Amino acid sequence: GAGVSQSPRYKVAKRGQDVALRCDPISGHVSLFWYQQALGQGPEFLTYFQNEAQLDKSGLPSDRFFAERPEGSVSTLKIQRTQQEDSAVYLCASSNTWDRVTYEQYFGPGTRLTVT
Amino acid sequence: QQQVKQSxxxxxxxxxxxxxINCAYENTAFDYFPWYQxxxxxxxALLIAIRPDVSEKKEGRFTISFNKSAKQFSLHIMDSQPGDSATYFCAASLGYGGSQGNLIFGKGTKLSVKP
Incomplete structure (x- = not known):
């Protein structure tokens, strides 16, 4: 079956532009996470959805970052007025919340955002 | 404060x-410790994971050793191969699924296996 997919894989934005990053989770997965991975660092949590509900957005670095999952499947991470410090790989992960044996999160390949 | 320190x-x-590869954690409430490649x-990609109620878990060439009292866990890769060359991350999370399931990662270890 298909894994987590993300698009675009690469995005170059000029400072001040708005960008939208898409995540298609594994079909049927209830939980969806967004992470930000700076160059040479581990991923850092941004936000969490359970179905269409955004239950935790404590990791979003500023109010320029916004995420949604309106139908409980595909999710979009939007960054308004991009800044150079937003340059990073944005990773999406999904998991089956109801599997209490494992917390395994399946990651997509990420979107590499470069702000010039 | 870095909650998961990797070396x-x-x-x-x-x-x-x-x-x-070694990792140390601060929060004793963590109850799930995965390693990613x-x-x-x-x-x-998930390699192997452990819960704090066991001290060791082995899957093929990969073994996690867990020391709850020391708040440390480590990954051992036996018979290392050039194809194992990658960056490895340890991580920890607080609880079953939900928003507490978000992973807190270490900074990573870049492994190079020489032929």
Whole structure:
């Protein structure tokens, strides 16, 4: 079956532009996470959805970052007025919340955002 | 405050040798400790994971050793192969699924296995 997919894989934005990053989770997965991975660092949590509900957005670095999952499947991470410090790989992960044996999160390949 | 500290930052091992990567955590409420492998341009992929009620878990060439009292856990890769060359991340999370399931990652270890 298909894994987590993300698009675009690469995005170059000029400072001040708005960008939208898409995540298609594994079909049927209830939980969806967004992470930000700076160059040479581990991923850092941004936000969490359970179905269409955004239950935790404590990791979003500023109010320029916004995420949604309106139908409980595909999710979009939007960054308004991009800044150079937003340059990073944005990773999406999904998991089956109801599997209490494992917390395994399946990651997509990420979107590499470069702000010039 | 870094909740999960990983060492070493980089590691070079000869083919057939043992690779050892260590992690230490602060929060005693963590109850899930996975290791992820990441190749350049790819997302992290789960290698192996452990719960704090066991001290060791082995899957093929990969073993996690867990020391609850010391708040440390480590990854051992036996018979290391050039194909194992990647960046490895340890992580921890607080609870069953839900928003507490978000993973807190270490900074990563870049492993190079020389032929």
């Amino acid at each position: 070493p930052q980089s590691l070079i091992v000869q083919k057939g040798g043992i690779s050892i 990441q190749f350049p341009g790819k997302g992290p």
